[in-house]
Amino acid sequence: MNANILIVDDEKNIREGLRLVLKKDNHTVFLAPDGSEAISILKNNEIDLVITDLKMPNMDGENLLAYIMKDFPGIPVIVLTGHGTVETAVKAMRDGAYDFLTKPLNIEKLSIIVERALSKRLLEIENRKLQSKLSIYFGNLIGKSERMASVLNIVEQVAPTKASVLVLGENGVGKELVANLIKDLSTRNDKPFIKLHCSALSESLLESELFGHEKGAFTGAVKSKKGRFELADGGTIFLDEIGEISHTIQIKLLRILQEKTFERVGGESTLSVDVRIIAATNRDLKKEVDEGRFREDLYYRLNVVQVVVPPLRERKDDIPLLISHFLLELCRENNKSIFEITNKAKNALYNYSWPGNVRELRNAIESAVVLTKDAVIDIDDLPPHLRGEEDGVDYMKIKMPVKMDEIEKQAILFTLKLSKGNKTMAAELLNMNRKTLYTKLNEYEYEKHEAIIS
Ligand SMILES: Nc1ncnc2c1ncn2[C@@H]1O[C@H](COP(=O)(O)OP(=O)(O)OP(=O)(O)O)[C@@H](O)[C@H]1O
Ligand SMILES: [Mg+2]
Missing domain, CATH: 3.40.50.2300 (Response regulator)
Structure with missing residues (x-):
């Protein structure tokens, strides 16, 4: 400098x-x-x-x-x-x-x-520029890639409306941040914003959390209690991990979405609320519907607008910005002064495929900030599995157990990413007949999916 x-x-x-x-x-x-x-x-x-x-x-x-x-x-x-x-x-x-x-x-x-x-100083200047450019629209969401820009475009359009929004994306891509942003940019930004992780609770607990209960409704219900929907009245509710809820709860949610009414558990009277719903999941909810695990009518009610947050490996342009953002934030949090990341370390961070997305990136920077002994983060300060991918080899990570056709699907989609969407090249790399590839992509509704996010 x-x-x-x-x-x-x-x-x-x-x-x-x-x-x-x-x-x-x-x-x-x-x-x-x-x-x-x-x-x-x-x-x-x-x-x-x-x-x-x-x-x-x-x-x-x-x-x-x-x-x-x-x-x-x-x-x-x-x-x-x-x-x-x-x-x-x-x-x-x-x-x-x-x-x-x-x-x-x-x-x-x-x-x-x-x-x-x-x-x-440089880091602070970069960060300040970034903040002033982005923060007005993006809140805490850092990103400058085209993919994120189109996400933010949809968010800006949908936020001021009352439409239900379904936020989709892999683990750690920033779905919750997107939900926060929708609320912040909505006309309900000064009204209650209630969040609930649907997968963290058993069915009966979730039901009473969502809808409340009357005294004596079940053992342990010593007092009546308002549910999250009542608390969110006039505002917004964020139902995280919506893909995990049981059929019984799905029916009750559907009713709230259709009629805006519900009863507390063990309650007689029908209550009515005005709540905007934002839901999120890392499951392929359409597939859950096709396979009968999620009600189609509820899916369509939740999915009035869909926001797909792309995985980090598909928007690598965002990585440098995220690195400097997290570095500043984590140095402040940990009372450290680290102001440099070597090029080698930067390359490793850039080349890694980030199956855990932005959360994993943040964790990697955090551990490096905590572990490094001097003011510089070098490749040795990064988690071991990040160091090996400098050779430009791509790896596919698959969660086990897995069905064979899912492996095939993942391999095909991953190869398409490598070929930047070029199907002829992908077919060649896969040693697969082009026609077969097209048929498979049709099956996966590849075009439709791409259209939504690009
Ligand atoms: N674009 C971004 N800019 C800054 N920080 C981000 C961004 N995206 C994600 N993060 C950070 O990464 C972490 C994960 O984000 P978040 O919880 O929103 O992801 P998620 O998609 O809801 O994850 P999960 O599927 O595990 O619920 C958080 O610490 C969040 O602040
Ligand atoms: Mg989340």
Whole structure:
């Protein structure tokens, strides 16, 4: 990074010495003999890094540091301290300095610390740009790939309506974030937003959670209790893992969707609510319907608008952004200052196929942040299974047990991904007759699926 660096010291020799060193590294250098001049330079230039002495006439380094922390909190400050004044350095660090250097200066150490501080600065600038560009529309959802843009397009369109939304996608792709965003962009954003993981509860518990119960409805029902639908009245309910609910609950949900009415468990009176429903699942819900496990009428009611969140391996453009986002977030959370990921590590993160999607990526960065001993994340800090895929080999992961035709389907779809949708090439790679491939793709409703998400 070519940076603007401000050097503040009352000793001319030190200023000039530092200037020579930093100029050699292609940085633009600004000089000030004290804090007050430093401030006027800060106000008039885009400074990326300040290196300041502590003891100076007019305004000293401590006051300058406090001023920068308050008015330019993104600019890292390195303080210079005289020999034997470690306590002052420690205090400056506590007050927010990025690092310190003791005089006489060790040039090599200086360069390393400067580069590190600048990577931190760069990361913050990137992140701020990203935030200001994306946050208005995307909330917490990071992404710039075309695939995510079309997801967000649908989200923006559907959010202000009352339509039920079905969010589909593999584990960890961000379905819950999408649901949050729909709520945030809706006219109900200041109304209750109730979430329920349908798979976490037994059928009877789920029923009483959703619809509430009257006192004495079952053993243990010592008081009557409102259900989530009542709590969500006027607002939005998010039913996560909807693919897991039993037939009995499916019927009750259908009724709420059709008539907006229900009864509490053990209750006589019919209650009525106005609730917008967002549901999510990582199952292929259409298939659940075809195979008789999920009611078709409920499926159509939930599926008024469908949002398919694509897996991370199909939107690799998003990986670099996600990495820098998670790195900043996790450094903050873990009180660490890691400001660099080596290219080798970046490549490994990019090339991996991420079966666990964004959640898995976040976890990988988290473990690297926690485990690394220095301020740099290198390939060795990444989970072992991520390190091997640098050779560009693709692997398919299949959850066992599995039916043979499912293996075939996965292999075909995966190969199509590798061939970027080119069917002739895919047929060749699979050593499969093109016609057979087309027939299979028809069976999988490949075109329809692609149309929804692309
Ligand atoms: N686009 C994104 N930008 C930033 N963070 C993301 C993004 N997508 C997912 N995440 C993060 O990844 C993790 C998983 O996201 P989320 O819980 O929304 O996924 P999910 O699809 O609901 O997963 P599951 O199928 O396991 O329920 C969360 O920590 C979330 O904050
Ligand atoms: Mg989820």
